[in-house]
Amino acid sequence: MQLVLEFLDGGLLRLNWFELVLVTLALTHVTIAAVTIFLHRSQAHRALDLHPIPSHFFRFWLWITTGMATRDWVAIHRKHHARCETAEDPHSPQVKGLRTVLWRGAELYIAEKSNTETIARYGHGTPDDWLERHVYSRWSWQGCGVMLVADVALFGAAGLAVWGVQMMWIPFFAAGVINGIGHFWGYRNFDHPDSSANIVPWGVLIGGEELHNNHHTYPTSAKMSTQWYEFDLGWCYIRMLQWLGLARVLRVAPVPRLSGARPAIDLQTLQAVVSNRYDLLARYARATRKAFHGELMRLGLSAPEYARFAGLKKWLTRWSAAMPEAHQQTLAELMGRSGVMKTLIEMRDELAVTWQHAASSRDEMLSHLQHWIARAEASGIQALQEAAARIRSYTPSAAH
16 A cells, blocks of 8 residues: 555656656657647648658657647637638637637537547548557547546656646647637737637747748748748658658648849739738738828827727728628718728739639739729829739749
8 A cells, every 4th residue: 555655646757846747748749749740731721741650650649648649629610610610610719709619619620520420521641541540439438538647647646737737738729729718819920801810929839830920921831930030840850750751741832932023913923912911911000091191180180080090900901801881881970081991902902803803814814903003003192002012022932
């Protein structure tokens, strides 16, 4: 009995409390790396190919630390992108509420996992070997049991707490924080149609998943950072795997390349605009906000009017469907009083038509772009003229 009590007091490793904290953080970080590298970037979005060694390790690790099947996770995540912030989105805080997604994200995941149509439609291309069919998918909770036994053996009774943290890490941070806060609060590099936001510019704790707006803009990119001040720890791990010959990066977000302004707007210009459309829209958005502040000052508004119009700042460059009805009415009033803002907003929507109408022929798209640039250059509005000049300077790059 004394031996049993001594064993439960410290397990095989007999670590002090500080060492236990460090080990727990290390173990949970391996799980984060498995989710972001294997499940998310490799399996869900095919941004990289993994060698069988890390691929099988990640599958095994996820089995013993989360009990999640690869096909289920991938299917639910792909559906999130395909139906983002609609009633069919499995975990949209815009639809279900932030509190629900943040604290009950795991429940939403389990509920969607039971939707056989979701799994069949979006779960294609995931592992379907003997191990997946007969072990990982069939005995999902038993994997977590293996982890429980290992934690108690290594850390004694404290292993129960270590195991509890491991089991809660992904449900809270991935299912709750990323799916909840990542669509509710943060900064945005790109005015993507949904409400995705970068929580912080340093993707360390959740392996780069903090850069959620970047990801929704370029979902098939293996690298989630896009600005010089952003850091994606998951990308560092991928580069190390690549250096070891254990990973092959397939796609990253395009980096805008500029050259001298083209005198003629041709098919190469069209290709460059489509490839760099999010960079173009981000710059257009910044110029629009700058013009917006200038117009508010020029209109000589009263204090209450200024406060009401200033409330549009957050929504000014969002797609109209995402803007609350009250703000849409305020924006319509502003456009009625400012020809500059009316032109900027209308021409932004017209610019997006260039790449939104996939059914249009290239000649039709090119004609639309040529007409847009001619109007922008003749508008006398600095933001439009700058956008037209940048379009003429883009050099075609590979599609993301």
